[in-house]
Amino acid sequence: xxxxxxxxxxxxxxxxxxxxxxxxxxxxxxxxxxxxxxxxxxxxxxxxxxxxxxxxxxxxxxxxxxxxxxxxxxxxxxxxxxxxxxxxxxxxxxxxxxxxxxxxxxxxxxxxxxxxxxxxxxxxxxxxxxxxxxxxxxxxxxxxxxxxxxxxxxxxxxxxxxxxxxxxxxxxxxxxxxxxxxxxxxxxxxxxxxxxxxxxxxxxxxxxxxxxxxxxxxxxxxxxxxxxxxxxxxxxxxxxxxxxxxxxxxxxxxxxxxxxxxxxxxxxxxxxxxxxxxxxxxxxxxxxxxxxxxxxxxxxxxxxxxxxxxxxxxxxxxxxxxxxxxxxxxxxxxxxxxxxxxxxxxxxxxxxxxxxxxxxxxxxxxxxxxxxx
Amino acid sequence: xxxxxxxxxxxxxxxxxxxxxxxxxxxxxxxxxxxxxxxxxxxxxxxxxxxxxxxxxxxxxxxxxxxxxxxxxxxxxxxxxxxxxxxxxxxxxxxxxxxxxxxxxxxxxxxxxxxxxxxxxxxxxxxxxxxxxxxxxxxxxxxxxxxxxxxxxxxxxxxxxxxxxxxxxxxxxxxxxxxxxxxxxxxxxxxxxxxxxxxxxxxxxxxxxxxxxxxxxxxxxxxxxxxxxxxxxxxxxxxxxxxxxxxxxxxxxxxxxxxxxxxxxxxxxxxxxxxxxxxxxxxxxxxxxxxxxxxxxxxxxxxxxxxxxxxxxxxxxxxxxxxxxxxxxxxxxxxxxxxxxxxxxxxxxxxxxxxxxxxxxxxxxxxxxxxxxxxxxxxxxxxxxxxxxxxxxxxx
Numbered sequence: 044x045x046x047x048x049x050x051x052x053x054x055x056x057x058x059x060x061x062x063x064x065x066x067x068x069x070x071x072x073x074x075x076x077x078x079x080x081x082x083x084x085x086x087x088x089x090x091x092x093x094x095x096x097x098x099x100x101x102x103x104x105x106x107x108x109x110x111x112x113x114x115x116x117x118x119x120x121x122x123x124x125x126x127x128x129x130x131x132x133x134x135x136x137x138x139x140x141x142x143x144x145x146x147x148x149x150x151x152x153x154x155x156x157x158x159x160x161x162x163x164x165x166x167x168x169x170x171x172x173x174x175x176x177x178x179x180x181x182x183x184x185x186x187x188x189x190x191x192x193x194x195x196x197x198x199x200x201x202x203x204x205x206x207x208x209x210x211x212x213x214x215x216x217x218x219x220x221x222x223x224x225x226x227x228x229x230x231x232x233x234x235x236x237x238x239x240x241x242x243x244x245x246x247x248x249x250x251x252x253x254x255x256x257x258x259x260x261x262x263x264x265x266x267x268x269x270x271x272x273x274x275x276x277x278x279x280x281x282x283x284x285x286x287x288x289x290x291x292x293x294x295x296x297x298x299x300x301x302x303x304x305x306x307x308x309x310x311x312x313x314x315x316x317x318x319x320x321x322x323x324x325x326x327x328x329x330x331x332x333x334x335x336x337x338x339x340x341x342x343x344x345x346x347x348x349x350x351x352x353x354x355x356x357x358x359x360x361x362x363x364x365x366x367x368x369x370x371x372x373x374x375x376x377x378x379x380x381x382x383x384x385x386x387x388x389x390x391x392x393x394x395x396x397x398x399x400x401x402x403x404x405x406x407x408x409x410x411x412x413x414x415x416x
Numbered sequence: 417x418x419x420x421x422x423x424x425x426x427x428x429x430x431x432x433x434x435x436x437x438x439x440x441x442x443x444x445x446x447x448x449x450x451x452x453x454x455x456x457x458x459x460x461x462x463x464x465x466x467x468x469x470x471x472x473x474x475x476x477x478x479x480x481x482x483x484x485x486x487x488x489x490x491x492x493x494x495x496x497x498x499x500x501x502x503x504x505x506x507x508x509x510x511x512x513x514x515x516x517x518x519x520x521x522x523x524x525x526x527x528x529x530x531x532x533x534x535x536x537x538x539x540x541x542x543x544x545x546x547x548x549x550x551x552x553x554x555x556x557x558x559x560x561x562x563x564x565x566x567x568x569x570x571x572x573x574x575x576x577x578x579x580x581x582x583x584x585x586x587x588x589x590x591x592x593x594x595x596x597x598x599x600x601x602x603x604x605x606x607x608x609x610x611x612x613x614x615x616x617x618x619x620x621x622x623x624x625x626x627x628x629x630x631x632x633x634x635x636x637x638x639x640x641x642x643x644x645x646x647x648x649x650x651x652x653x654x655x656x657x658x659x660x661x662x663x664x665x666x667x668x669x670x671x672x673x674x675x676x677x678x679x680x681x682x683x684x685x686x687x688x689x690x691x692x693x694x695x696x697x698x699x700x701x702x703x704x705x706x707x708x709x710x711x712x713x714x715x716x717x718x719x720x721x722x723x724x725x726x727x728x729x730x731x732x733x734x735x736x737x738x739x740x741x742x743x744x745x746x747x748x749x750x751x752x753x754x755x756x757x758x759x760x761x762x763x764x765x766x767x768x769x770x771x772x773x774x775x776x777x778x779x780x781x782x783x784x785x786x787x788x789x790x791x792x793x794x795x796x797x798x799x800x801x802x803x804x805x806x807x808x809x810x811x812x
Binding site: 044045046047048049052107110285288289296297299300302305306308309310312313316317320321323324327328331333342345346349391393394395397398401402405406409 | 417418419420421422425490493681684685688698704705707708709711712713715716719720722723725726727729730740743744797799800801803804805807808809810811812
């Protein structure tokens with residue numbers, strides 16, 4: 044039992060953070076400033092080969108090894124396609140057929156295959172079981188929304204109901220019947236798109252993993268790693284707020300000396316630290332396929348969602364009028380955090396799932412107790 | 417990062433689990449509970465601590481030479497999980513274990529360690545804490561209880577307050593003023609005082625729960641042997657800070673989490689069974705959201721403690737982190753008991769032995785008790801000052 048990251052995990056996080064710091068446009072105030080070389084730089088660093096097994100040319104690491112790197116992606120507002128590609132990699136490693144692994148993983152390792160995850164639909168809720176997308180006779184029909192970074196992706200991971208249940212399907216972005224339309228939305232830099240699939244023909248190799256199982260892993264891994272993106276954003280906003288509280292003077296003294304602000308900073312620090320405990324445990328549970336994977340994932344996503352919301356709001360408040368200006372760019376973190384809060388299950392949805400998982404655990408304990416008696 | 421346990425750690429867990437199954441009364445937590453009378457309950461809990469000691473389960477991570485088990489903090493974490501699982505009673509000598517023992521281990525003389533530590537573990541000596549005074553609460557360094565060194569004795573005069581478990585204690589550690597002519601932090605000493613000494617009077621204080629856990633303690637020309645000082649004369653502030661670091665630290669939080677987790681699980685089981693309308697109390701959507709948040713927060717109390725353990729095991733310092741630990745668990749637990757009251761709905765005000773009360777009124781009693789969590793061991797406001805200034809580096 045050891046609840047600490049090792050040197051290599053820490054160093055990987057630092058390396059990714061430093062690389063992203065070389066792309067200041069990522070966190071600049073304007074929403075149309077792309078940082079087109081970031082993807083290539085991350086690929087050259089080797090980020091995309093880390094989760095790929097050694098036999099396909101990767102480093103064979105697990106999600107837990109990348110946790111601090113993912114926090115850095117969050118805090119630097121890295122393109123959404125990065126996390127989508129890491130999630131798809133994990134899913135192919137865990138659930139792909141040998142053919143899928145041999146074809147896709149080497150391309151991913153080289154940074155040549157960028158993914159987007161097509162999950163939600165405008166008239167359904169956050170529960171994947173309720174989705175209307177369907178694969179019937181090898182043909183996909185679906186109307187998805189909020190597909191992050193879809194316009195830049197070469198491959199779409201589409202969640203749809205097939206003959207044997209809810210499945211994950213690999214659909215190249217450029218096949219006939221796929222229409223990608225950017226949304227107008229609160230964070231244009233997340234690249235949210237509406238994606239229509241009209242009679243898209245899929246072959247047998249499109250289905251990734253067993254229906255039910257693959258989507259469960261995707262949701263849990265995505266929730267855990269999105270919690271890490273959120274702690275990354277919250278950490279960056281808290282650092283910014285504290286720095287400002289130390290230097291901004293009013294009434295002849297730094298505003299951070301006033302308890303009204305000092306105490307809120309303390310509360311934020313404690314919340315952030317706690318969100319990290321939940322998040323790190325969840326990413327570990329996903330990496331190990333622990334029996335409480337789903338419960339841990341929902342706990343982390345719901346909790347980190349609340350904390351990121353609190354810290355983004357408080358950080359803007361603490362900056363006063365400056366916080367509300369476009370140029371200070373705090374709005375970039377506010378926007379992205381809100382998008383992530385609603386990706387892969389909202390706080391309310393994960394809370395409900397956490398309660399259900401907990402009640403099921405207690406019922407199983409009681410059952411075991413009765414069996415023993 | 418690895419939450420898998422080694423074979424030795426698993427062996428530790430299984431042998432503890434087997435011991436607990438034998439040691440607790442049959443039907444414990446199902447049909448057999450703690451006595452409801454406050455004094456009988458205290459006697460029961462003291463008896464349970466003696467049982468733990470006899471079984472070799474006291475002082476899990478204390479050195480073997482002073483009667484401890486010499487185990488790791490990780491095993492201490494396992495110990496807490498198993499106590500929660502078995503719904504084991506809370507100990508009363510927590511102040512002896514978590515505060516006196518740790519402080520003497522850190523700053524005591526060899527003679528003090530040999531004299532005091534084994535009797536804490538065996539529960540022969542229960543301890544209470546003499547820090548707060550009527551005029552020294554959050555401003556602890558302004559304590560006025562006076563100790564004058566005369567020959568080989570200190571003569572102690574003054575008053576302490578909020579002395580929890582004073583009525584069950586054989587010993588008290590106290591922060592006293594040995595020098596009134598220097599800045600307030602620099603004239604304090606840390607004394608170990610025998611509660612049987614002539615001149616000590618206890619007056620029980622009633623709490624908002626109706627219980628009498630804490631007291632006022634009066635010292636009237638109480639003689640304390642000079643060798644019962646921990647650290648240097650006038651050097652008591654530093655010693656007291658060590659005590660506070662342990663009082664607010666992860667071991668303490670994990671011990672408390674055992675009870676919070678037990679009661680949260682009991683609440684959930686109660687709500688699943690308690691009929692309301694066509695369904696059950698658990699079905700209320702607004703309550704479900706709050707319950708989930710409390711489940712997360714109580715679990716995070718445990719995760720935060722385990723994370724601190726790993727930092728300490730790899731040589732990290734105890735320090736202002738302890739204030740983060742304490743601030744978090746106290747509010748998490750307080751919220752949880754508010755949620756419990758919300759969730760119970762119309763029966764929420766029914767307490768004690770009322771036939772309609774849930775779980776023998778446990779949630780109502782804990783709800784009252786939880787109001788103290790954010791006040792004792794340093795109020796939340798003091799913890800926030802410490803975190804703001806010493807962790808975040810904000811100006812004073």
